[in-house]
Amino acid sequence: MKTFVPRTIMVKKKEEKKESKPVRNASRIADAGGPKVQKFGRGKKYLEVGKLIDREKVYGLDEAVQLVTQTSTTKFDAAIELHVRSGLDTKQSDQNIRSAFVLPHGTGRPKRVLVFAEGEKADEAGKAGADHVGDDALIEKVNKGFSDFDIVVTTPAMMPRIAKLGKTLGTKGLMPNPKSGTVTENVGKTVEELKAGSRIEIKNDKDGNVHLVIGRVSFEPEKIKANLLAALKEINALKPSSVKGVYLRGAALASTMGPSVKLDLADLAKSR
Numbered sequence: 001m002k003t004f005v006p007r008t009i010m011v012k013k014k015e016e017k018k019e020s021k022p023v024r025n026a027s028r029i030a031d032a033g034g035p036k037v038q039k040f041g042r043g044k045k046y047l048e049v050g051k052l053i054d055r056e057k058v059y060g061l062d063e064a065v066q067l068v069t070q071t072s073t074t075k076f077d078a079a080i081e082l083h084v085r086s087g088l089d090t091k092q093s094d095q096n097i098r099s100a101f102v103l104p105h106g107t108g109r110p111k112r113v114l115v116f117a118e119g120e121k122a123d124e125a126g127k128a129g130a131d132h133v134g135d136d137a138l139i140e141k142v143n144k145g146f147s148d149f150d151i152v153v154t155t156p157a158m159m160p161r162i163a164k165l166g167k168t169l170g171t172k173g174l175m176p177n178p179k180s181g182t183v184t185e186n187v188g189k190t191v192e193e194l195k196a197g198s199r200i201e202i203k204n205d206k207d208g209n210v211h212l213v214i215g216r217v218s219f220e221p222e223k224i225k226a227n228l229l230a231a232l233k234e235i236n237a238l239k240p241s242s243v244k245g246v247y248l249r250g251a252a253l254a255s256t257m258g259p260s261v262k263l264d265l266a267d268l269a270k271s272r
Contacts, residue, residue: 045073050259058264061271065224067261068253072217078256079109080215080224082231085250087243088208097210097238098203100181104230105223106198108216113194114138114149116158116176121187125153128191136161143168153182153190202235210235217255228253229271 042050049071059067072078088095114132115125116139125133132138132149139162152169154162154176162169162176169175176182180201184190193199204210214227232251239247251268254260 043073046257046259049073053259053261055262058262058267060264060267061225061228062221064253064261064263065221065228068255068258069217069221069224071261072255072258074255074257077108078217078258079107079213080217080219081254081256082210082212082214082228083252083254083260084210084212084232084235084248086204086208086210086235087245087247087249088204088240089243090204090206090208092242094242095208095240096204097235097240098177098179098201099234099238100179100199100201101230101234102193102198103200103214104198104226105215105219106196106227107200107213108219109197109213111150111194111197112148113191114142114152115187115191116152116154116162117187118155118158121155121185124188125191128188129195130187130191139165147172149174151182151194152176153184153187153194155185155187156183159183200231202231202238225271229268232265232268 052071053067068080088097090096112131113129115122115130116135117125117133118135122133122135130153134141135158142165152174159176166175178184180203181190181199190199200212200214202210202212212231214231215224219227232248236248248265251263251265252260253263
């Protein structure tokens with residue numbers, strides 16, 4: 001015989017379970033000035049290097065870059081991430097930003113590029129180094145499950161024909177979009193930039209935060225600084241006219257699996 005459990009208790013348990021789930025980028029968002037939420041457990045290495053950072057302090061450009069490379073805890077060449085908290089009200093349709101731009105020194109991570117094109121544009125993509133190039137046959141291949149690629153580029157003429165891939169690519173965030181620069185006539189240049197890891201996409205999440213990879217720990221400090229300033233400049237340029245109050249409310253720099261370093265936005269503004 002089953003024990004009757006009141007619905008109110010069941011709902012409460014579900015809410016408690018939901019609240020107890022760790023939030024991705026929680027520490028980064030908190031250090032960028034966002035709400036403090038539950039964080040993932042931390043290892044000994046993380047806790048040790050974390051002592052080098054004052055959690056209550058905001059750091060200028062030079063010191064922040066030095067700390068983020070110094071506190072990397074991985075054996076591999078970790079990515080350097082920029083996390084920005086904005087004043088975007090994402091419930092307003094005109095307050096969501098999305099664009100693509102080229103980092104001066106790239107991200108250090110080349111991508112596997114698939115291009116939907118035909119004729120001269122297909123030849124152009126192939127010469128530029130695209131990993132996969134094709135038209136209808138490639139569309140069917142992807143539709144059947146082929147996924148050996150990181151990003152998709154297409155010519156405008158191919159867009160109506162790849163509409164059937166909406167469910168396949170859309171759920172993975174890979175559907176080409178003019179705002180992200182992946183629907184273009186200039187496929188050659190776009191492929192070259194993507195293969196070099198220099199073209200990145202800026203897009204806010206549902207809470208208005210922006211998360212970007214702007215380099216690697218192995219990069220020279222000057223290259224990290226240049227990429228950081230270029231990214232902040234681009235994000236600032238994307239500010240919707242309808243945003244009220246402060247647009248860039250906080251930012252933090254961090255290496256993969258490393259502690260975050262709060263950035264002094266006022267100091268960085270002087271450097272741009």
